[in-house]
Amino acid sequence: MSTSSSDSQTLPLRVVAARWESESITSYELARADGGELPAWEPGAHVDVHLPSGTVRQYSLCGDPTDTSRYRIAVLELPAGRGGSVEVHRELRPGRVIPIGRPRSNFVLAEADRYVFVAGGIGITPMLPMIREVQRRGGTWELVYGARTVEHFAFVRELDPSAVQLVPQDTHGHLDLESVVASSSGAAVYCCGPTPLMDALVERMSRAGRGDDLHLERFAAAAPVVGSSGEFEVELARSEKVVPVRPDQTVLEAVRDAGIDHPSSCEMGICGSCEVKVLGGDVDHRDDLLTESERAQCNSMMICVSRACGARLVLDL
Ligand code: FES
Numbered sequence: 001m002s003t004s005s006s007d008s009q010t011l012p013l014r015v016v017a018a019r020w021e022s023e024s025i026t027s028y029e030l031a032r033a034d035g036g037e038l039p040a041w042e043p044g045a046h047v048d049v050h051l052p053s054g055t056v057r058q059y060s061l062c063g064d065p066t067d068t069s070r071y072r073i074a075v076l077e078l079p080a081g082r083g084g085s086v087e088v089h090r091e092l093r094p095g096r097v098i099p100i101g102r103p104r105s106n107f108v109l110a111e112a113d114r115y116v117f118v119a120g121g122i123g124i125t126p127m128l129p130m131i132r133e134v135q136r137r138g139g140t141w142e143l144v145y146g147a148r149t150v151e152h153f154a155f156v157r158e159l160d161p162s163a164v165q166l167v168p169q170d171t172h173g174h175l176d177l178e179s180v181v182a183s184s185s186g187a188a189v190y191c192c193g194p195t196p197l198m199d200a201l202v203e204r205m206s207r208a209g210r211g212d213d214l215h216l217e218r219f220a221a222a223a224p225v226v227g228s229s230g231e232f233e234v235e236l237a238r239s240e241k242v243v244p245v246r247p248d249q250t251v252l253e254a255v256r257d258a259g260i261d262h263p264s265s266c267e268m269g270i271c272g273s274c275e276v277k278v279l280g281g282d283v284d285h286r287d288d289l290l291t292e293s294e295r296a297q298c299n300s301m302m303i304c305v306s307r308a309c310g311a312r313l314v315l316d317l
Contacts (some may be wrong), residue, residue, distance in 0.1 A: 010050060010099035011038070015092050016070060022147075022154035027062070027074040027223060028092050030100055039055060041103035043129035047071060048101030048265060052091055057084040060126035060192075060217065061103060062155070065133070065185065071100065074154060076122035104265075105271040106289050107217040109133055112188035115141040118180055118201060120193020123150065123177070126217050128155055130190060146175045158293040177204050184213070185275040191215040211292040218270045218288040232308040236260065237279055251303035251313075260317060262303070269305035276303050280314030283307070 013030035021027050032038060063072030076089045088258055109115075109130050117127045124145060134141045146167040147153045153166055167175050168269050175197065180189070181204045191201050191214065198216050205214040206242045234251055235242050236258070245254040252274055265273040271285030285295045287302035294300075303304065303315070 009102050010048070011102070012097050013038075013071070013100045013219050015094050015096045015098065018092060018094055021074055023149070024077045025074055025152075025154045026077070026089060027072055027154075028088075029063070029070045029072050030098070031070040033097060035069070037265055038071060039102050040068065041065055041071075042105050043109050043133045044107035044126050045103040045105035046107075046126070046271075047073065047103050049073065049086045049088065050099040050101070050232065051084060052098075053083075053087055055084050055087060056101075056265070057088070058266065060107075062125040062128045067137075071103075074122065074125050076193065081097055084155040101265075104273065106270075107190075107215065109190075110188050110215065113242075114184075114187040115139060115179065116184040116187045116189045117141060117143040117145075118175065118189065118191040118193070118197075119143065120175070120191075121147050121198075122154075122199040123191070123193030123217070124153075124155055127190065128158065129161065139253060144175055146197070177201050181208050181210070187213070188215065189213050190215045190217075206292075215291075216288060222307045232310070233312045234308070234317075235280070235312060235314045237314055238317055242312075245307070250305065251301075251307065251315075253316060255303065255315075262317065265306050267304040269302045272302065274302055274304045275300050277316035278313065279316055282309035282311055284309045284311065 014033050015028055016031045017029040019027045041061055043065060046058045048056050048058055050056050059073040059075060061071055062074050075085050077089045078085045107126055115134050117131060119127050131141055141163060143164045145164060148168060149170045150168045177200055191198055198218060204209055228246050232245055233242055234245055239260060241258055243254050243258045245251055252262060252264055263273050265271045272289050279299055283298050283301045284307045285301060286305040289302060
């Protein structure tokens with residue numbers, strides 16, 4: 001899901017298992033060469049995988065957070081994609097050592113009595129540890145899981161079949177999102193999958209006045225970020241600088257041009273590593289992370305994609 005990373009905090013991990021999970025999906029288990037413990041993570045976390053070509057991709061951790069000896073990721077091979085998934089399938093053989101970033105999370109399990117998980121294809125991966133955590137807390141959950149055909153459903157054997165509704169697209173069509181919205185009243189709804197699925201669910205949940213009940217994990221930006229709303233300025237309060245942001249530039253680029261080193265990873269508004277506190281001004285939020293109410297409060301922004309509504313923003317940088 002990502003293209004590049006400035007995160008230098010990686011661990012050299014060995015691929016200790018690679019397993020076919022379903023049509024085009026392989027899972028990989030990664031462990032320290034010395035057998036030591038790995039950094040802890042919460043359900044919903046992802047890691048950067050630094051591939052031999054220099055490409056960096058982010059994958060959700062889909063193993064068991066209580067097992068600190070290994071991470072598990074799963075990757076859908078997309079021959080027509082940007083190349084990362086094909087490289088993973090080609091290079092991540094058991095025995096190979098590969099740099100892996102520390103777990104990060106923007107997809108946190110909120111407190112709720114009931115959870116409805118909606119997964120499309122490889123979007124099942126972040127749901128697995130979340131479901132395990134809900135079960136551990138004694139909560140109730142259900143999963144609506146769509147895939148191209150029955151052969152494309154992965155990890156189903158790990159889940160309680162009585163709580164899972166499988167919807168193969170070739171025989172049953174698309175997920176019935178109207179019924180997901182209607183039947184999830186009072187529940188926290190978590191969705192991960194293709195952009196059209198998530199956009200459609202956002203639209204339906206918003207229409208039902210339940211935008212804040214919906215939590216998303218995107219594997220690609222909702223829409224390409226092109227152009228801008230015009231030129232504006234960012235005042236960097238701590239650095240005491242005022243920096244112009246050109247229409248063809250992101251705030252992140254302008255900040256870096258001003259000599260300020262700021263972290264980023266996905267640069268598509270989907271990972272949260274560039275988040276900055278907003279001290280003044282209105283933000284044109286273009287990320288896929290903040291909820292509707294967080295956007296309205298405008299306490300922070302993702303400077304890799306979001307812009308100003310007005311002439312100036314004041315940032316805590
Ligand atoms: S770098 Fe990922 S959200 Fe900005």
